Amino acid sequence: MAEFKDKVALVTGASRGIGRAVALELASRGAFVIVNYAQNEASAKEVLSTIESSGGKGEIRHFDVAKTSTVQDEIGKIGEEFGGLHILVNNAGITRDGLIVRMKEEDWDVVLSVDLKGVFNSTRAAAKIMMKQKYGRIISITSIIGEMGNSGQVNYSAAKAGIIGFTKSAAKELGSRGITVNAVSPGLIETDMTRNLPENIKNKYVEGIPLGRFGTPENVAKVVAFLASDDASYITGEVVRVNGGLYT
Amino acid sequence: MGIQHEQEIVGKVKKMVASQLGKPEDEISLESAFIEDLGADSLDLVELVMAMEDEFGVEISDEDAQRIITVQDAINYVLERRK
Numbered sequence: 001m002a003e004f005k006d007k008v009a010l011v012t013g014a015s016r017g018i019g020r021a022v023a024l025e026l027a028s029r030g031a032f033v034i035v036n037y038a039q040n041e042a043s044a045k046e047v048l049s050t051i052e053s054s055g056g057k058g059e060i061r062h063f064d065v066a067k068t069s070t071v072q073d074e075i076g077k078i079g080e081e082f083g084g085l086h087i088l089v090n091n092a093g094i095t096r097d098g099l100i101v102r103m104k105e106e107d108w109d110v111v112l113s114v115d116l117k118g119v120f121n122s123t124r125a126a127a128k129i130m131m132k133q134k135y136g137r138i139i140s141i142t143s144i145i146g147e148m149g150n151s152g153q154v155n156y157s158a159a160k161a162g163i164i165g166f167t168k169s170a171a172k173e174l175g176s177r178g179i180t181v182n183a184v185s186p187g188l189i190e191t192d193m194t195r196n197l198p199e200n201i202k203n204k205y206v207e208g209i210p211l212g213r214f215g216t217p218e219n220v221a222k223v224v225a226f227l228a229s230d231d232a233s234y235i236t237g238e239v240v241r242v243n244g245g246l247y248t
Numbered sequence: 249m250g251i252q253h254e255q256e257i258v259g260k261v262k263k264m265v266a267s268q269l270g271k272p273e274d275e276i277s278l279e280s281a282f283i284e285d286l287g288a289d290s291l292d293l294v295e296l297v298m299a300m301e302d303e304f305g306v307e308i309s310d311e312d313a314q315r316i317i318t319v320q321d322a323i324n325y326v327l328e329r330r331k
Contacts (some may be wrong), residue, residue: 131295176291 004031005189005228008082010075012065012122015043017191018141021217022208023047024088025225026055034078035155038064038092044050050091051093065092065118066110073100075125084133087228088126090119090140090163108155115159119166127174136179140167141220142239144187148247160185160191164239171237180236182227189215210245254327259304261323268296277318296322304330 014023015037027033033051035058037044044060051058063074067139079085094117096107119140130136144161145153163183171181188194188205194214197205206212216226220242226232227240241247254329258278266273269286281290282296297313300322306329309318321327 128298131291173291176289 002030004029004087007031007086008034008084008086009084009089009174010034010036010061010076010126010241011089011091012118012120013038013208014089014140015040015047015156015187016187017193018220019089019216022059022091022219022224024050024056025218025221026087026089027148028054028227029071029229031057031228032082033058034082035060036092037062038039043102046176063116065090066113067123068071068117068121071121071216072125075122075129079129085129085133085217086128086133087137088122088130088139089123089224089228090138092118093141093143093156095153095156097156099152100154103154111155112162114158115156116162116166117161118248123166123170127170127179130179131174131177132176134232136174136177137232138170138179139224139227140181140183141224142167142183142185144241144243144247147241148187167239168237175236180227180232182232182235183239184223184225184227184236185239185241186220187215187241187245189217189220193218194198204248208246209243213244215242215244257326257330258323259306259327261300262305263304264296264299265319265322268292268299271311278323279318282316288301301324306330 009026011023011033016033023033035044035047048058048060061074063070065071074118074230094111096111098107109212112176123138126138139162142163143160145157145166149157151152167181174181221241223240227235262273262276265276269288271286271290280286282293297308301308304326306326316325
């Protein structure tokens, strides 16, 4: 399949989990994928070599989405070097859980900086390129936690809820330039983020999921790829839930 | 950037306006107002401002940008501030 032939895609936080699956999915459909990571170089290299070993193309770019001027520079360079930027997937995210009365200011700040400000930083830089192209697909990964809340995650849920508002506003601003802006809201997905949940908590969650299981990163990646495709050309400002029915 | 001849700047600004707004250059006069006469929307204005910043190496604050109503205003801005 080469539906994304000649398309340049940037996936932030692509070294693991959902970001990794999105990078592999877009590459398998012909996109040139820029694999961004902030911490885990070895994993990023593994993602790129997996892409290349199945005939795909891409490159690795190391930067922290929370650093505004760095993001501006790096994404500007990507646009120049690869002749544009067509698909941006804002996936990078972290958690620093704790009950509100015990949560440290730093834990609030760092989660908001990476998970929400990172989306602003990357989208602003990418939109400048996409406006000139009169084409763009911006897809941000929010979370079921941003929609229904979760004890111990006021920072993460605030950031993820913020992404939803951000997405709707940016969709209104950029629609006239052929740029769609959407969000995908995963439920409980088998990643490093959920792997360490205690077994009894996991089982309790599964009881509440109509489809009776955690989702896979690939389940989410397929929806991201759909929103990046021409099939989704009339969808913007939308939040697509991929949660097995856990929250509707 | 060296000193640019005024006529050259006028020509460049007109060309940028034409390409941004998708209008033939001869429809653009110095008195044309971006919004009222040329049908620009707010995003067009932002794009023009960013293009002028890149082209002429000036920084245009949002406050200043709001005072740029006509093509002549844009040219004057560049002439006053070019480096």
